[in-house]
Amino acid sequence: MNPVNYLYLAALLFTIGAVGVLIRKNAIVLFMCIELMLNACNLAFVAFSRMHGNLDGQIIAFFTMVVAAAEVVVGLAIIVSLFRTRHSASVDDASLMKL
């Protein structure tokens, strides 16, 4: 097997995550999809790290995880406060920007 397949898998997962972001209304699931996309990226980084024979890719993946953790913390806090005020976690309900 060619290790490039990891990249294909990463691309596939990323695309699935992106489509999930677009079709799901629940903000929590939406965040999960974003996590999925981040993980797909991490897989690609790790695969690249192996291809190039250095650890930089893994370091980047490590940072990605940290950023993802921060993002999830803030994002979930937003969801919680949103849910408190609107009693709904649907992103479509937060559409006050439209005319």
Added chain:
Amino acid sequence: MSTVAATVTSSGEAVQFWILGTVAVIGALATILMKKAVHSALSLAGTMIILAVFYLANGAYFLGVVQVIVYTGAIMMLFLFVVMLVGVTAADSLKETIKGQRWMALLCGLGFGILLFTGIGHAGLNHFNGLGRINSGGHVEGLAQLIFTKYVFAFELTGALLITAAVGAMVLTHRERTERAATQRELAERRVREGVQLPPLPAPGVYARHNAVDVPGLLPDGTPSELTVSKTLRARGQIRDVSGEALDDLKALEQRSAERLGREEASK
């Protein structure tokens, strides 16, 4: 594990890739297609564990472990907490409300995926260096060396980012109290003034068998009293109505006692 530069991995890894890869894709699809958020979360957790295995397979031992501990352990738990807060049983409607959104999403996703695949195919990535040489001095030591030398500023910045995120999450979820909390005395006085419900609300639960908070207490005629369960449960519709069961039980009890009394009478 691949310790030499190659273009082909071991067949063991190939088998592992195809089996686990398939599972990972199924997990990902389940994440975006499951109606209930908790199912999505569990599917995602599964996919993440498989990814951790792939990290290990790619020589990223540290990351593989971190993936399990941080992602699957911490972040997914955070997700589950929030899911619990919102309501575990609440199912999303998968019906699309925005016209054309689903088709557009699928079209874009398909185009994006095909283009990405084409791009990877065109990149001509066949040569593998492997991590054997790098990991020779110790994998974690290698990572640590990079983090504390080349990426030290990024590392410090991520630390700051994490602190900021933690404080931000607290600020976001913290509710400022704008007025003094009412004392017990004031609450009691208000209750008397309003005159709706003077004594404490009746307790939930029926007999010794159903004393859970989600079971409403029964009135003398056997009908359930909504007053006995918490407002939140009522709003969520998570009240377990056991009145029918209780009435049946009551009937059976009476019948049994009648039979027994009858027998006693008969024996006398």
Added chain:
Amino acid sequence: MENLIALLIAAPLLGAVVLLCGGRRLDRTGHWIGTLLAAVSFGIGVALFADMLGRSADDRTLTQNLYTWIPVEGFQADMAFQLDQLSMTFVLLISGVGTLIHVYSIGYMEHDERRRRFFGYLNLFVAAMLLLVLADNFLLLYFGWEGVGLASYLLIGFWQHKPSAATAAKKAFLVNRVGDMGLSIAIMLMFTTFGTFAFGPVFGAVGEASEGMLTAIGLMLLLAACGKSAQVPLQSWLGDAMEGPTPVSALIHAATMVTAGVYLIVRSGAVFNAAPDAQLVVVVVGAVTLLFGAIVGCAKDDIKKALAGSTMSQIGYMILAAGLGPIGYVFAIMHLVTHGFFKAGLFLGAGSVMHGMNDEVDMRKYGALRKYMPVTFVTFGLGYLAIIGFPGLSGFFSKDMIIEAAFAKGGTEGWILGGVTLLGAGITAFYMTRVMLLTFFGEKRWQPDAQGHEPHPHESPKSMTIPMVILAFGSVFAGAFFEIGERFLTWLEPVTGYEHGNPPVSAMTVTAATMVMLLAGVGIAWGMYGRRPVPVLAPRGSFLTRAARRDLYQDDFNHVVLVRGGEHLTRSLVYVDHSLVDGVVNGTAASVGGLSGRLRKLQNGYARSYAVSMFGGTAILIAATLLMRAV
């Protein structure tokens, strides 16, 4: 001496300012102030006239430059006056007749509580009219021209409580505006052609301009003259203008203001001389109006409207004469002056009759007044004889000269014009005899007025009869005075020029023909109104009579062609505006709006929609990257 010219205008202007701003405290003395200042103006005019007679014919023009009115580089308008023989004639006529009519108005307006205001307006008129004839450039003339238009408007509508008077004033103002447009265009054309509008430079440079331009200027000046002098096709306002008080009709709408058009054409003689086409149009307008006014005058039962038709017709004579060129200028002005006397006299007589008959104007309700109003009868009669051209009286001389001049034009044109003027003389004799017979002869046909008062005809007070007597005196002797020794010709010739022309018939023949026409007109009128009793209610009459009663359908024509046409034009313009102009504007707005509405749908507020756009954009970016690499 020339410093006095401005005083000519200043005196009545002062009167107008004092009377109009003075308020009620002048109510009891206002008319004396107004009359006095008009008389002062006349006195200054006489002094200037005496001075002018003392100088040689070539040295009689006086000029006075008060100040620069509009000091713009390349556009210099001076407040400057020019007093030559032509202006002098007008000054004497305006201030003289004007003073007489001021005096007359003292009696006539005695019972009107707004008499002070009336005299203010009269003074304003005299000032504006004097400015008109004394101006040394066309712009200043235009100023006076508009001034008299304003005064005319105010005086026609003086009895503004009557809707008919208010409407008549508005009508006069609007119709005059058409003519004024012509004058302003003429001035603009002059400025673009000659770079100036002062009389001297313009007339001196006539030779440098193309004939087409001169014809255009001439036609525009003629349009102005038509408006002010009630010539066809802008004649419709004069009949209605009789709604004003009778002294106003006498002064403004008979003797002076309506002759401003004649003055304008004679003054611009240099332009017309160089534009034969324009002259031809002038002659045609004059001839048409001559007959038009005369025919209308034959059918009117309202004494003032009959006289108004006559005025129109007589001014037609003058315009015709002015259109003949140097042959006729002098006679146009001469007829203007004699007409000023006898027509003012006739109007004052008519006012006197109305004064005695409870303001009744229908001649069919007069009759046999000669016994009750002897002075009025005699003065009116003398005016009548003068206008029909009774031998020896003013009208005889002046009209005869015009008829001769018309023949002297030569060729077929001369014969046609001569014929028209002769015919006009006959019709004049007819309708004036009719007026005379209906008013002063025959049976009493008096009717009680609306309040049931029986009329008690009586002679008017002295303040009214004296001016009538003076004007009658002028009507009788002015013509002979001017004609004997060709005094008037000698007087005016240096300004207007003169040539004798070649009359195809002798002067005696023309006079004889005129006499025949006169007798025919008088005879027919006598046959129709003198021998038979006159019905109080007007008979239906022939088609021509009915047409003439309706002013030959001038108002209907105006209504159908101008009002309706204007309405149609407006409506179609509105339609075009709504459908085409608004269509383009609204269409642009609507298409932008529609596009925006559709674009707005993209902004539906759903974060996921925006996410799709982003995702699609990312896909396109990748595609672009790949394409760039592939190329």
